[in-house]
Amino acid sequence: MKFYPLQFEPILKDRIWGGTKLQSVLNKEITSETTGESWELSTVPNDVSVVTNGDFKGKNLNELIHLFPAEILGESVLERFGAQFPLLFKFIDAKEDLSIQLHPNDELAQKRHNSFGKTEMWYVMQADKGSRLVVGFKKDSNKEEYLEKLASKEIISLLDETEVKTGDVFFLETGTIHAIGGGVVIAEIQQTSDVTYRIYDWDRVDANGNGRELHTELALDAINFKTTKAKVNYENKLNQSxxxxxxxxxxxxxxxxxxxxxxxxxxxxxxxxxxxxxxxxxxxxxxxxxxxxxxxxxxxxxxxxxxxxxxxxxxxxxx
Missing domain, CATH: 2.60.120.10 (Jelly Rolls)
Known part of the structure; x- marks a missing residue:
């Protein structure tokens, strides 16, 4: 069997905060004017990527891994994760601010959701002037202060907001409170998980006047209340990795x-x-x-x- 570079059909996700840049910037055939995410490589249940090129066209990623586990994943990946794809790759278009949220670690996610946790990183592909990301606390906080500010809808006053530009990289460990700000297009690399604890959504409502579900209680013992240095500095040497x-x-x-x-x-x-x-x-x-x-x-x-x-x-x- 001859193996070759595989491309997959994007899995497009409509989001209340999404826009049209996945089409205008990234050439995706979007489905609405609020398309927020393109899942590029996924084995999340009900959202498994399907090959679009070559001999394997029409097969999904799980099928390929089942047929050729070592050839697709590699021996060391097989040893660590078994015959499953351990990562999820996305492009994200935030026309408006995403909710303020965080993700549980492996232990909590396994216990509560039978899932991996969600360690992730962001690479900023495009950012409108003045756009920003929310990542972590400005200074060390605690459960009491956090709950007080959450109740008074002043949670943003505790959080660190950073203006961003193309090429900026952020590494978000589990438990880090974060939000992608409006005007930003991001490449996201993360563990295979769709577990998110949403703690504040800017009092947004949908067309029926309903707000999205918040996960106040679940989030409490998942939050890292310490400050975090999420922005990553890196060399950018030409024609090198x-x-x-x-x-x-x-x-x-x-x-x-x-x-x-x-x-x-x-x-x-x-x-x-x-x-x-x-x-x-x-x-x-x-x-x-x-x-x-x-x-x-x-x-x-x-x-x-x-x-x-x-x-x-x-x-x-x-x-």
Whole structure:
């Protein structure tokens, strides 16, 4: 069986805070004017990605892993996670502020939801002037102060707001309170989990006058009340893979490409490339594969090396 770079049908999600940049910036065929998320690679139940190219076209990611576990995932991923894809990849368009929220750790998520926790990272692809992210507390807080400000709808006064620009990276450990601000397009890499504890939603209501569910009690013992340094500084050397976020769940490097470079596989793991700017081409065993901004490609672990050429910015992710 010949393995090759795999692309998947985007799974589009309508959100109360979504907009149209997934189309205007990332060329997705969106379904509404409030499309907030494009799930690029997912094995979340009922949202499993389906291949759009080559011999495996029409098969979903779980089917491929079942047929070729070591060749798709890699031996070390199999040892750690079994025959399941451990990550979820998204593009997010926040036309308006997302809710203020957090995610539980593995232990809580397993106990309550039979799920992984949700450690994640953000790469800012586009940001309107003055747009910002909310990440963590301004100073160490506690349960009492937090509940008081939550009750008086002043929770934002405790939280750290950071103005952002293209290329900014944030690493969000579980328990970190956060919100993506309006005007930002983000590439998000996270554990395979859809467990979110929403604590404040700006008093928004839907067309029927109903607010979204809040998870005040569930969130209490999941919150990290300490300050956190979520913004990541990284080198940006041209035509190299620059270390960005390396954690227990995933490793992400940034490749600023202008010309050509060799790519080597990460032994024992698949690799995912997300094109956040420009265009690039992969050459593998004399076969050429072209990608543009907004494309996500899964390189099965069975692929050993390639050359990459073009003018682009690429996120390189493996486990």
């Amino acid at each position: 620059n270390k960005t976020v390396h954690c227990n769940y995933f490793k992400t490097n940034v490749i600023p490409l202008d010309g050509k470079m060799n790519w080597e596989s990460h032994k024992g793991s698949f690799t995912v490339l997300m094109c956040t700017e420009g265009n690039f081409t992969l050459e593998i065993e004399n076969d050429m594969y072209a990608y543009k901004m907004g494309d996500t490609v899964l390189l099965p672990a069975a692929l050993e090396n390639a050359s990459i050429s073009g003018k682009a910015n690429i996120l390189e992710v493996w486990v």
